[in-house]
Amino acid sequence: MDVYFVRIIKERQVVGIFAAWDIDELQDIVDECCDPADCEYVAVGPGGIFQTAFTRAQFPVRFVGEVGENVHPDDISPFAEASYSDSWHDAMNGTWRKLVG
Incomplete structure (x- = not known):
């Protein structure tokens, strides 16, 4: 499982920090709060x-x-x-x- 920071592309507004097994699952999770097509992500390693x-x-x-x-x-x-x-x-x-x- 990976951890991802997600933000709105246009304004760079924070959407959230998410844990997901893959990008498909990440899209499904982000879809609960906003349109994934409006978003970008960066995967992060160990940290907190x-x-x-x-x-x-x-x-x-x-x-x-x-x-x-x-x-x-x-x-x-x-x-x-x-x-x-x-x-x-x-x-x-x-x-x-x-x-x-």
Whole structure:
């Protein structure tokens, strides 16, 4: 299984980070949130996302209303202070490929 960063081609807007067995599966997953034909991807190797500061966020992510109306915004944003590994940063400066076509 590989990990892919996906973005909209035109604006370079982030779509997400996805794990998929192949490009066909990646297209199916991306299709859940936007048109894969509008996207490009870069495959990344070992690496990850990590917290650079203390957070109150927990996994699984809690949303307002699930636990009560008094859920603090920091509780629902597990990546507010996150960064990604150097290897993923380097990969994002590599060659992006169209997801469809």
